[in-house]
Amino acid sequence: MTTRTADLSYLNNTTDDPVGRPPLVLGGRTFGDVTNTVCGIVENPRTPPLWYVFFGLSLSLLGVLGAMIAYLIFTGIGVWGLQSPVGWGWAIVNFVFWVGIGHAGTLISAILFLLRQKWRTSINRFAEAMTIFAVACAGIFPAIHVGRVWVVYWLFPIPNQMSMWPNFRSPLLWDVFAVSTYATVSLLFWYMGMIPDLATIRDRAKHPVRKIAYGILALGWRSSNRHWHRFESAYLLLAALATPLVLSVHSVVSFDFAVSIIPGWHTTIFPPYFVAGAIFSGFAMVVTLIIPTRAIFKLEEIITLRHLENMAKIMLATGMMVGLAYSTEFFMAWYSGNAYEGFTFLNRGFGPYAWAYWIMVSCNVIVPQLFWVKKFRTNVVLLWIASILINVGMWFERFVIVVSSLSRDFLPSSWGYYSPTFVDVLTFVGSFGLFFTLFLLFLRFGPMIGMAEVKGVMPEAHHGRGAHGDYHGDVPTDRDGMIPVKAKREVVQ
Amino acid sequence: MTTSDNFGYLVEFDNVDDLIAGAERVRDAGYTRWDAHTPFVVHGLDRAMGIKPTKLPFLVLGGGAVGLAGGVGLQWWTNAVNYPFLISGKPLFSLPANIPVAFETTILVAAIMALVGMLGLNRLPQLYHPLFNSSRFRKATDDRFFISVEAVDPKFDADVTRELLEGLDGMLTLEEVQS
Numbered sequence: 001m002t003t004r005t006a007d008l009s010y011l012n013n014t015t016d017d018p019v020g021r022p023p024l025v026l027g028g029r030t031f032g033d034v035t036n037t038v039c040g041i042v043e044n045p046r047t048p049p050l051w052y053v054f055f056g057l058s059l060s061l062l063g064v065l066g067a068m069i070a071y072l073i074f075t076g077i078g079v080w081g082l083q084s085p086v087g088w089g090w091a092i093v094n095f096v097f098w099v100g101i102g103h104a105g106t107l108i109s110a111i112l113f114l115l116r117q118k119w120r121t122s123i124n125r126f127a128e129a130m131t132i133f134a135v136a137c138a139g140i141f142p143a144i145h146v147g148r149v150w151v152v153y154w155l156f157p158i159p160n161q162m163s164m165w166p167n168f169r170s171p172l173l174w175d176v177f178a179v180s181t182y183a184t185v186s187l188l189f190w191y192m193g194m195i196p197d198l199a200t201i202r203d204r205a206k207h208p209v210r211k212i213a214y215g216i217l218a219l220g221w222r223s224s225n226r227h228w229h230r231f232e233s234a235y236l237l238l239a240a241l242a243t244p245l246v247l248s249v250h251s252v253v254s255f256d257f258a259v260s261i262i263p264g265w266h267t268t269i270f271p272p273y274f275v276a277g278a279i280f281s282g283f284a285m286v287v288t289l290i291i292p293t294r295a296i297f298k299l300e301e302i303i304t305l306r307h308l309e310n311m312a313k314i315m316l317a318t319g320m321m322v323g324l325a326y327s328t329e330f331f332m333a334w335y336s337g338n339a340y341e342g343f344t345f346l347n348r349g350f351g352p353y354a355w356a357y358w359i360m361v362s363c364n365v366i367v368p369q370l371f372w373v374k375k376f377r378t379n380v381v382l383l384w385i386a387s388i389l390i391n392v393g394m395w396f397e398r399f400v401i402v403v404s405s406l407s408r409d410f411l412p413s414s415w416g417y418y419s420p421t422f423v424d425v426l427t428f429v430g431s432f433g434l435f436f437t438l439f440l441l442f443l444r445f446g447p448m449i450g451m452a453e454v455k456g457v458m459p460e461a462h463h464g465r466g467a468h469g470d471y472h473g474d475v476p477t478d479r480d481g482m483i484p485v486k487a488k489r490e491v492v493q
Numbered sequence: 494m495t496t497s498d499n500f501g502y503l504v505e506f507d508n509v510d511d512l513i514a515g516a517e518r519v520r521d522a523g524y525t526r527w528d529a530h531t532p533f534v535v536h537g538l539d540r541a542m543g544i545k546p547t548k549l550p551f552l553v554l555g556g557g558a559v560g561l562a563g564g565v566g567l568q569w570w571t572n573a574v575n576y577p578f579l580i581s582g583k584p585l586f587s588l589p590a591n592i593p594v595a596f597e598t599t600i601l602v603a604a605i606m607a608l609v610g611m612l613g614l615n616r617l618p619q620l621y622h623p624l625f626n627s628s629r630f631r632k633a634t635d636d637r638f639f640i641s642v643e644a645v646d647p648k649f650d651a652d653v654t655r656e657l658l659e660g661l662d663g664m665l666t667l668e669e670v671q672s
Contacts, residue, residue, distance in 0.1 A: 031532060031636035157571055165571035169583055174593040181597040185604040192608050196634065200532070203631035219618035222625070223633040225529040225538050227615045230547045232534055234611035237553050238604055245600045252593055455636075456533040463513050463537040 013306045014378055024119055024457050027301040031455045034302065038197075038449045039204055041297050047444065050296060055440045061433025068427040069144055077147050079423045086406045086418035091141045094428050096398040097281070098138035098435075099179065099253055100274075102186070103246055104282025105131025109189060110242035113235075119310055121453035122303050125197075126293070127286050128190040129446070133438040134285070135183045137431045142175070171255040178252035185245055189238050192231075195221050197447035250274040257401065264344040264405035267332065273325035280318035280364070281394035283311050287387035291380055293443065302449055305378055312377040315390065319368030322397075326361065340410060352417055353404045356396050363393020499651075500623035500672035501527075501643040503630060504658045504665075509535055511663025512638040516541040519640060522657055526646035530630070530639040549610050556606025557599050564598030565591060623672040630670075641670070 013022045025034065072079055082089050105127035112120040143152050155176045157165055166173050199221035202214035221227070251271035258270040287308065294303040333345040348357045367389045370376040377383065408415045442448065455461055506512045509531075516529050520543045529538055565588075572578045573585035583590070612618065624630050624641060633639050640661075642654055658667055 168568040169590040177597040200634040220620045223530040452533040
C-alpha cells in the first residue's frame with residue numbers, strides 16, 4: 001500500500017495532457033499492490049459492519065419479493081392494477097427497466113474492449129456483475145406475468161403433452177430467445193474473465209474451504225502463456241459476439257411494442273431509441289453503485305475520477321440521443337398526419353399522465369446537461385445524485401411508453417386510467433432486494449475488479465517499460481521506444 | 494541425472510523485459526515442452542515463445558454455423574412441418590420473421606463454443622498440476638513471472654538445461670519441481 005498523504009490532489013487524473021496518456025492506476029502502485037487491494041476486500045476476516053446493514057436490508061426486500069410473488073401465484077394476476085385497456089402495467093415497465101440496466105455491463109466489457117478503451121479494465125467486472133443481476137431481476141417479471149406460472153415452460157420449444165410448439169412469428173417469443181441468450185452469454189463472459197482472478201484468490205487462500213472452493217472455481221488455471229494465448233482469443237471472440245448481441249437484445253425488446261399497431265408504439269425509431277436508453281440507464285446504475293463502493297472499499301486509486309468522468313460523458317451523449325428520440329417521436333407524430341399518433345403524443349405531454357412525461361423529460365434530458373461542465377462531471381456527490389435521477393427518469397420513460405399508449409388508444413369509449421396496487425409497488429421494490437442481495441454477495445466473495453486486466457494496462461506491464469504502444473496487439477519496442485530490428489522485419493512481412 | 498519424479502525446472506523473474514529476453518533464449522535453444530507463466534497477458538510474449546496462432550476462431554465459426562442451422566431448422570420444422578401453424582394468414586415459413594431467433598441461436602452456440610473450446614484446447618479444468626507443488630509458483634497469479642521447462646522435453650538435460658536457465662538475465666531463483 002502506498003502512504004496516503006493529506007493532499008489528495010493526486011487522485012485527480014482528469015487533466016488531459018496531449019503529450020502523454022493519463023495514468024489509469026494512481027498512487028505509484030505495483031502489481032502486488034493491486035493484488036493486495038482487491039484480494040484484501042475478499043480476504044478481510046471482518047466483514048465491514050455497513051455490509052451487514054445493507055445485506056440485512058436487501059435480504060428483507062428479497063423476502064418481500066418472494067411474498068408478493070407467492071401472493072400473486074396463489075391469487076392470480078388480478079392482485080395487480082391491470083385492467084382493460086391497460087393489460088401491461090408495472091411488470092412490463094420493470095422488465096424493460098431491468099434489462100436496460102444490464103446493457104452498460106456488456107457495453108463496457110465488449111464494445112469498449114473492441115474500441116480499445118483501456119480505462120474499462122477497472123470497472124468492467126463490476127459492471128458485468130451488475131448486468132447478470134439486473135437480467136436476473138428482469139427475467140422474473142415476464143415469467144410471473146404469464147399468469148399460470150406452472151406452465152411457463154410453454155415459452156420454450158420443449159415437446160409437451162399438447163404436441164404444440166411456440167409461435168416463432170411472435171416478437172414475444174423472440175424476446176424469450178433474446179433475453180435468455182443474453183443472460184447466458186453475459187454469464188459465460190463474466191465467468192471466463194474471472195478465472196485468472198479466482199486463481200489469484202486461490203493462491204492466496206489460507207483456509208482449506210477457501211482453497212477448495214476457489215480452487216474448483218479457478219479450474220486449475222496456472223497462468224500459462226500458452227493458455228493466455230487462447231484465453232485472449234476467446235475473450236476477443238466473445239466480445240465480438242456480445243457486441244451485436246447487446247444491440248439486438250433491446251431491439252428485440254422494442255419489437256414487443258413496435259410490431260403491434262398501438263399508437264405511440266408502432267414506430268421504426270424504437271430499436272435505436274431503446275438501445276440508447278438502455279446504455280444511458282445502465283451507465284447511470286453503474287455510477288450509482290460504484291461511487292459508494294469505491295468510497296467504502298477505498299478504491300479511489302484504481303477506480304479513478306477519470307473513470308467517473310468518462311462515464312458522465314457517456315451519459316451525456318446517450319442522454320442527448322434519448323432526448324433526440326423524444327423530439328423525433330413528436331415530430332413524426334405531427335408530420336405523419338396520423339390523427340391517432342398526433343393525439344397520443346399530445347396526450348403524453350398534456351394528458352392525465354403528463355406528470356410522468358415531464359418527470360421523464362426533466363430527469364433524462366435536462367439533468368444530463370450538467371455534464372457539459374467539467375466541474376460537475378468531476379463532483380462525485382453531484383454525479384451520484386444525477387445518476388439516481390437518471391435511473392428514476394428511465395423508469396418513467398418505460399412507464400410513459402407502456403401505460404400512456406394503452407390507456408388511451410383508438411376508441412374513447414375504451415379509455416381508462418391505470419393505477420398500480422400495493423402488490424405492484426412492493427414487487428418492484430422487492431426486485432431491488434434481489435439485485436442488491438446478489439450484488440453484495442459478489443462484493444464480499446468475488447474479485448470485483450479484474451486484477452489481471454488492470455495489471456495489464458499499467459506501464460510496467462509493457463515490454464520496454466515505455467507504454468508507447470496500445471494495450472492490445474502492439475509491436476514490442478525496446479527501452480527507447482524504438483521498434484527492434486527483428487520485430488520490424490516481422491511487421492514488414 | 495534426470496530422475497523420474499522430476500517434473501522440470503521453474504525459474505522466476507520480477508519483470509516483463511527479463512521474462513521476454515529469457516523466453517527468446519529458451520525458444521532459440523530449441524525446447525518445445527516449456528511454458529511461461531504470467532499474472533496477466535504479456536504482449537510480445539507469444540512471439541518470444543514462438544506460439545502459433547490458435548485454431549479457436551474456426552471452432553467458434555463452426556459453433557456459429559451449427560447455431561444458425563439449428564435456429565432456422567427449429568423454426569421451420571416446428572411451425573411449418575411438425576405442427577403447421579397458420580396465424581393471421583402469414584406464410585408457414587418466412588425468413589424475415591425467423592431472423593431474430595436464428596441470430597440469437599447463432600450467437601449462443603458460438604459463445605458457448607468460445608468458452609468450451611478455450612478450456613478444451615487448454616485441457617482445463619485440470620485441478621492438479623506438478624507446478625502447484627512449488628510454493629513460489631503461487632506468485633505467478635500475483636506479481637512474478639516464470640518460465641518452466643519440462644523434463645519430458647526431448648532436449649532436456651538436467652545439467653545443460655540448468656546451465657541455460659541459470660544464465661538468463663534477471664533470473665531470481667531456479668527450482669526443481671517434483672512431479
